[in-house]
Structures are given as structure tokens and as C-alpha cells.
Amino acid sequence: MLLTYLPVLIISGFVIFIATFVFIINSIVSPKKPSSEKLSPWECGMEPIGEASSGHFKIHFFIIAILFIVFDVETLFLFPWAVVLRDIGMVAFVEMFIFIAILAVGLIYAWKKGALEWV
Amino acid sequence: MGQEEIRGLLPVLELYLSNPLVIMMLEILLIFIKVVVVTLVVFSLPLPLTYMERKVAGHIQVRLGPMRVGPHGILQPLADMIKLFFKEDIIPSKADPWLFRIAPVISMVPVFAVFATIPFGDKITIPFINYEVSMYISDMNVGILYVLAIAGLSVYGIILGGWASNSKYALLGGLRSSAQMISYELALSFACIGVVMIVNSLSLVDIVKAQSGWHWNIFYQPVGFVIFFIAGLAEINRIPFDLPEDEGTLGAGYHSEYSSMRFAFFMLTEYVAMVSMSILAVLLFFGGWNGPSFLPGIIWFVIKVVLCIYFFMWTRFTFPRYRYDQLMSIGWKVLLPLSLLNILITGLIII
Numbered sequence: 001m002l003l004t005y006l007p008v009l010i011i012s013g014f015v016i017f018i019a020t021f022v023f024i025i026n027s028i029v030s031p032k033k034p035s036s037e038k039l040s041p042w043e044c045g046m047e048p049i050g051e052a053s054s055g056h057f058k059i060h061f062f063i064i065a066i067l068f069i070v071f072d073v074e075t076l077f078l079f080p081w082a083v084v085l086r087d088i089g090m091v092a093f094v095e096m097f098i099f100i101a102i103l104a105v106g107l108i109y110a111w112k113k114g115a116l117e118w119v
Numbered sequence: 120m121g122q123e124e125i126r127g128l129l130p131v132l133e134l135y136l137s138n139p140l141v142i143m144m145l146e147i148l149l150i151f152i153k154v155v156v157v158t159l160v161v162f163s164l165p166l167p168l169t170y171m172e173r174k175v176a177g178h179i180q181v182r183l184g185p186m187r188v189g190p191h192g193i194l195q196p197l198a199d200m201i202k203l204f205f206k207e208d209i210i211p212s213k214a215d216p217w218l219f220r221i222a223p224v225i226s227m228v229p230v231f232a233v234f235a236t237i238p239f240g241d242k243i244t245i246p247f248i249n250y251e252v253s254m255y256i257s258d259m260n261v262g263i264l265y266v267l268a269i270a271g272l273s274v275y276g277i278i279l280g281g282w283a284s285n286s287k288y289a290l291l292g293g294l295r296s297s298a299q300m301i302s303y304e305l306a307l308s309f310a311c312i313g314v315v316m317i318v319n320s321l322s323l324v325d326i327v328k329a330q331s332g333w334h335w336n337i338f339y340q341p342v343g344f345v346i347f348f349i350a351g352l353a354e355i356n357r358i359p360f361d362l363p364e365d366e367g368t369l370g371a372g373y374h375s376e377y378s379s380m381r382f383a384f385f386m387l388t389e390y391v392a393m394v395s396m397s398i399l400a401v402l403l404f405f406g407g408w409n410g411p412s413f414l415p416g417i418i419w420f421v422i423k424v425v426l427c428i429y430f431f432m433w434t435r436f437t438f439p440r441y442r443y444d445q446l447m448s449i450g451w452k453v454l455l456p457l458s459l460l461n462i463l464i465t466g467l468i469i470i
Contacts, residue, residue, distance in 0.1 A: 003146055007235040007256045008269075010154045015231045018162065019224045019384065026380040031207050039212040041286035042375055052287045053215070061298050064447070068301040071455070075308045078462070079264055082315040085466060093466050100459055107455070116451045118444030 063115045067107075074103050136250070153256045157234050165390040166196040172432050179436040206379040211284060214376065218283035223377070223384035226276020229269045230391045236262045237398055238324045240408045240417035254408075254417065255324065262323035263315065266399060267308050270354075273388060274300045277363070280385070281373035292372030295443065296356060296363035302450040303353035303360075306346055309458035313343035313465050314403045327407030337404040342461045344404045346454055351400065353450065355392045357431060359438040360446055397427035 041048050081096050110116060135141050170185070170193065177184025185192030210216055240254035259265050274297050281293020314336050315321060318329040330336055337344050353360035364372035374385045401407060401423040408416030410423075441449070 003143075003150070004257045004259055006147070007150050007154055008232050010151065011158060011232050011235050011256075012228050014154055014158050015228050016224060018158070019227065022380055026204055026208060029205055030379060031205075033207065034209070036212070038209060041211055041213060041284065041289075042370065043287065044370075048213075048286075051213070051285065052290045053282055053285045057290070057294050061294050064298045064302060067451075068305065071305045072301075072308075075305065075312070078309070078312050079315065079321065082312045082462075083319055083321060085316055086319055086469060089470055093470055096466070097463065100463065104456075104459065107451075111452065116448060118447050 060115075060118060063110075067110060067115065070103065070106060074100070149252065150256060154235075157256060158231060161231060161234055161391055161394070162387070164394055165387050166200065168390050168394070168428070169196045169199070169386075171428075172435075175429065175432045176436050179433070200383070203379060203383045208379040208381065209376070211286065211376050213285040215283040215285070218279050219376075220381070222276050222280030222283055223381045223388070224276070225279060226273045227384050227388045227391075229272040229276075230388050230395060232269050233266050233395045236265055236323060237395070237402070238327060238407065239420055240415070258322055258324045261321050263311055263321050263326070263403075266323070266395075267304070267311065270392070270395065271300070271304055273392065276388070277373050277385075280377070284373075284376035286376050288370040289373050289375045292363045292369050292375065295369075296373055299353055299356070299360065299362060299446060299450075302447060303350040303454070306450060306454035306458050307350040307354055309455070309462060310340075310343045310347035310350060311403060313340045313458075313461055316462070316465050316469060323402055323407075327402055327409065330406040331409045333406070333409075335404065335406040335409075340404065340461075340465070342457070343465075344400075346458045346461065347400065347404065349449075350454060351396045352431070352434065353446070355396050355431075356389065357393065358435040359441050361440065362443050362446055365440060393428060393431055394424070397424050397431065400427050 041052065077099065078096070081092060085092055085096075136145070173195070174184040174192075185195035188194040188198045210219055235256045236259045238253075238255035238258070242251050242253045244251050277300075278293040278297045281289045281291075281296070284290070314326065317336060317339055318326045320326060320329070326336075356363050363369070364374070369375075374382055377385060401420065405423050405427075407423075408420040410416070410419030
């Protein structure tokens with residue numbers, strides 16, 4: 001168990017180590033001549049107006065995120081189901097059919113309400 | 120040392136190797152070696168890949184591609200890397216400095232962590248000590264689920280980088296990227312479930328072993344493969360779905376404000392994600408390391424992966440880009456219902 005998941009930690013640590021090493025070397029060899037124009041956000045040469053990070057974005061992104069959560073949880077249920085489907089047989093299939101049908105109704109509802117339209 | 124001395128040493132070595140503590144230490148050491156080798160190889164993969172991409176682009180568009188640096192421009196990626204190394208690392212004055220600094224690393228670590236469970240070939244035996252070495256770092260029993268989950272984490276780096284830049288283009292690029300990646304992740308995992316239903320296992324090694332003898336999953340799951348491929352293209356942000364870095368409307372997207380090595384790391388992430396998506400396609404649908412026996416398995420694996428990567432590049436220079444609303448409607452209105460239907464039909468057939 002430990003040996004199965006230890007490599008994930010080692011890989012992450014090793015990649016972070018390499019990245020830090022590269023950043024340090026880069027900060028040594030690269031020039032540093034900051035100026036106020038260079039440090040301002042790039043907007044095709046116009047003066048930037050307002051803060052971009054204050055969070056004015058289209059509400060659709062949020063709706064997509066909520067829909068995603070519903071279906072991602074469905075994915076999580078489907079994975080173990082797919083592994084044991086052959087052993088359990090028809091009962092498992094019918095149950096999952098009902099489950100998917102309920103979620104499909106949700107998708108159709110969101111579709112009809114226009115949550116998937118990008119206007 | 121003579122032959123006899125080595126023979127005399129062998130029993131001692133075997134005694135050592137039967138000690139559970141020694142075995143444990145050896146295995147950890149082996150994992151370390153494998154991790155270092157795999158990470159360094161994957162780290163240097165973008166060099167040949169950028170060269171290949173530019174050459175493919177050149178020849179598709181009836182021009183030569185890079186020709187100046189070295190014979191046939193073969194040193195071009197190296198020159199690019201040196202150039203990026205000596206560039207100024209600009210951190211915009213309005214940006215959130217810490218998030219801006221670590222965002223490339225956040226998006227880079229998950230795409231590398233995916234390689235912890237990817238099998239490159241079957242077991243090989245080291246001569247003399249009869250020690251079996253597997254060509255994968257670890258065989259997780261939740262392999263495919265782990266790959267999908269960890270690969271999905273890389274979107275955090277992109278959206279944090281886009282937000283921390285405090286630039287409108289970068290913010291929009293990050294938002295688009297995250298919405299696109301989560302939409303297509305659904306279709307991608309549903310396509311994987313079709314494969315899991317046939318193989319009855321989540322472990323990538325078992326999935327490949329189940330496909331031996333030309334029982335490749337692409338013959339049993341053609342619809343699943345098409346869904347997987349389209350969703351994969353969107354997941355790794357490549358044309359025709361590279362909306363997050365659509366030059367026409369967004370500048371460079373989420374990495375507009377990045378320069379120097381941080382920009383290079385975002386690019387690295389993208390190329391490594393492309394490699395891991397190709398590897399996943401090969402493992403799930405094209406039988407992994409299985410192939411005619413006149414070549415070793417690992418060679419077949421590499422050939423298939425390179426062909427798959429070439430296919431990704433080919434699509435890049437053949438198709439125009441979709442609009443964002445078209446992209447979203449393909450993902451939610453076509454691919455998602457189709458993949459659900461694919462799962463149900465597969466289930467009906469295998470019961």
C-alpha cells in the first residue's frame with residue numbers, strides 16, 4: 001500500500017525540486033530592468049482600466065461548474081459499477097439505468113432552461 | 120573479479136535478498152531510480168516534440184520549418200530553451216506575486232505525477248540476481264481513476280495563473296480553460312468507463328494485458344474512442360479546441376503575462392499533457408505494449424505513442440478553431456449524451 005502511493009509523493013517532490021532549481025538559476029542569469037510600462041498588464045497598448053482580478057466574469061462559467069459537479073459525482077459512481085457489472089449482472093444494469101435516467105432528466109432540464117446556451 | 124569469485128558471492132547476495140527489510144529498501148531505491156529516470160526523460164521530451172511540431176507544421180504548409188540552427192534545424196529547441204533561460208522574469212506590478220510565481224509549478228506537478236502509474240512495458244528480469252523489474256513505477260488498482268483525477272488538477276495552475284496575472288486577457292483565458300477542461304473531462308471519463316466495463320479492472324496494467332492478441336479495445340469501443348479522442352483534444356487545449364489561448368481574441372490566454380522560465384513551464388505542461396493523453400489513448404484503446412513479437416514491447420509502445428502524437432499535430436494544422444459557444448455545445452449537447460448512450464449500450468451487450 002505504501003509502496004504503491006509513495007512514488008506520487010517522490011515524483012511531486014522531485015519535480016518541485018527541479019522547478020526551484022531552474023528558477024534559481026534563471027534568477028541568477030537573467031537581466032532585471034523593470035520599468036512601469038513593462039510591469040503593467042498587457043492590453044494591446046491601451047491603459048488598463050480597473051482591476052481584472054476583482055472577479056467580473058460571465059455567470060455561465062459558474063453554471064457550468066455546478067453542472068460539472070453533478071456529473072462528476074456520477075462518474076465516481078460509474079467507475080466501481082463498471083468494474084463489477086459482469087459479476088452482478090442485470091440488477092446492477094437496471095439500477096444504473098435508473099440513476100443515469102434521473103441525471104439525464106436533470107441535463108434535459110438544464111438544456112431547456114438555456115443553461116447550455118452561450119449567448 | 121574472476122568468474123569463481125562472482126559465483127562465490129551469489130549465495131551471500133541471495134541470502135541478503137531474502138531479508139524482507141532489504142527487499143523493502145531495495146524496492147524504495149528502485150522506485151527512486153525509476154522516478155528520477157522517468158521524470159528526467161519526460162522533462163526533456165518537449166525538446167524533440169517542439170522540433171517535431173514545427174517540422175510537421177512546416178511540411179504541412181509546404182515550407183521547410185526550422186533550418187538554421189544545426190543540420191536541418193535540429194538544435195532549434197535547444198537554442199529556444201537557452202533563449203528563454205536568459206530572458207527577464209517579469210512579474211507585473213498589479214499581480215499577486217506569490218500565486219503568480221507558483222502557478223506554473225502547480226500546473227506542472229500533476230501532469231508529471233500522472234506518470235507514476237503509467238506502464239511502459241511488461242516486466243523484465245535482470246540477469247545474475249534474477250530480480251524482476253517492472254516497467255512501471257507502481258501498479259495502482261485504481262490506475263485509470265488516479266490518472267483522470269490527477270490530470271484534472273492541473274487546471275488549478277492555469278486558473279490561478281490567469282487570475283494572479285491581474286490582466287483581463289489572462290483572466291478570461293484561465294476561466295475559459297477551466298470551463299472547457301471540466302466540461303470535456305466528463306466525456307473523457309465516460310469514454311474510459313466503456314473500456315473499464317470490457318476489461319473489468321481499473322488497473323492500467325490489467326487493461327493492457329486484457330488487450331493482448333489483437334483484442335484491442337478500439338475494435339470493441341469505436342464510439343468510445345472517437346469520444347475519447349475529441350475530448351482529449353479539448354482537455355489538452357489543442358486546436359481545434361485551443362480557445363484558452365486563442366490569439367485572435369485573447370492574446371496568449373492565461374499565460375499572457377508570463378515570460379522566461381515560468382512561460383516555459385506552462386509550455387512544458389502543455390506538451391507533457393499531450394504526451395500523457397497520447398499514452399492514455401494507446402494504453403486504453405491500442406493495446407499498450409502489445410504487438411508482433413519481433414520487436415520488444417517498449418518499442419511498440421513508443422511507436423504507437425509517437426504516431427498518436429503525430430496525429431494530434433496533424434489535426435492541429437488541418438482544422439480551423441471552433442468558437443467558444445460551439446465548443447461548449449459540442450461538449451454538453453453531443454459528446455455527453457453520446458457517451459452516456461455508449462455506456463448503456465456497452466452494458467447491454469456485455470451482460
